[in-house]
Amino acid sequence: MTTGFEGRSVIVTGAASGIGRAAALQFAEQGAKVLVADLNQDGAEETVKAIETAGGTARAVAGDLSDPQVVDEVVATTVQVFGSLDILVNNAGITDSMAALADVDDAEWERVIRINLTAPFLLTRAALPHMLEAGRGTIVFTASEAGLRGSASGTAYTASKHGVVGLVKSLAVMYRKQGIRTNAIVPAGTQTNILANSLEPEKITALVNTASGQAQADGVAGPHGPTVLRDILRTNAGRRTSAEEQAAAIVFLASSAAGKINGVILPVDDGWSAV
Template sequence: MAGQFDGRGVIVTGAGSGIGRAAALAFAAQGAKVLAADIDAKGADGVVREIEAAAGATAIAVVGDLGEQTVVDEVVRTAVESFGSVDVLVNNAGIMDRMSAPADVTDAEWERVLRVNLTAPFLLTRAVLPHMLAAGGGAIVNTASEAGLRGSAAGAAYTASKHGVVGLTKSLAVMYRRQGIRANAIAPGGTATGIVVDADPAAHGPAALGPHFVNPGRVAQPEEQAAAILFLASDAASDINGVILPVDDGWSAV
């Protein structure tokens, strides 16, 4: 796929670490101009420096909470002004819940997880769509999860948020396929991203999930997830739309 993203403007959220960082670096290596969005300034600035040092490519960072409309507006405005277009949007930023069962989810946990994992991708997609439509097309790749395919891979808030990402992806694919916009998602299994789950093992949720929360496959590297994101965003996937692609060493097949 060498050079196939030459000159294309790409937004990657959660780009400061994990899957987002790997995706940002991979797009840049393929010639893309990358906007790295993250709430962590050190992470976002760090990946921009890596891109500029390794690829000599164009990269910029926008720091802020993507659950806030003002930050979303800044991300899209900066990308359009800097790159001239947004050809690819990767909605990757996300947070885990506390593996809480529905009866134990607090309002704060529910609202924060849904805001980051589902509302933020919606807000960014809504803001990017007018630019993609005006350009005659674009690719959106969302990061869903094994938790978006089943009910036994996380707590209630995270599971609901990732099922929502699946629904948003499929709705986008149907609504805009005639306008040249493709929307797909990856559903990662266990991946070495460094995310720590702040859960009480004695609480009902973690205890109930204990016998079932088993990843029968190996733990993936972020670069493996990034490779799937690049494929779905590429011209090689030109007839792939509305797909939720498990990247999980067969976990979803168990």
């Protein structure tokens, strides 16, 4: 299969670990020059080292991607070092506490929305002028089952990922005539460091039990959100996939083999979305 990544540059956010690191490695293996962006500087440098050890080309930029100055640095470094910005993978994200709306405090809401929705908005806005000037570009987001339904996570995370889905569809419509494609993968249970994506029954149970224990100590009822979600997730989540399997879907959507795929929200979930 012709990938078309030779000589192309790609930004991968959240690439210090998990799906982001796996995607960065796969892009590099297929000839792309990779800008590794992550809050975790040590992890980002480890990804760069792995790429360079395998003979690839990479550079790391560490920082909070909801900070416009960091966003500008990521884009400017990509263009200056690699000569172009061809592919953007908005993968970075954080989970929530699985809280129902009445239990979500302002700090959790603002942090989850800022990292999961505002940050990719800012980075995409900064990247678009370079893609528009070139007359081509590919953008891939990491969405979530929580962007398709209300039973996959807490209120803040669910709202943020529904926002991501809307962002993808709007971009696909607005810029298709300018040669820019935008799609998203929808991971379900994935073996990464983010609790909301691991969906391991023991972790969900631990979350509920910890919150319940604290609630009992405080003399109040148990946590509503995790209690509601626990059995749903156990029943419907399907087989946990690897970060490499999710990354392969990202790389495919960015490739020339997916040249007519635009505005697609692609579940990579062992059939969860079909339930």
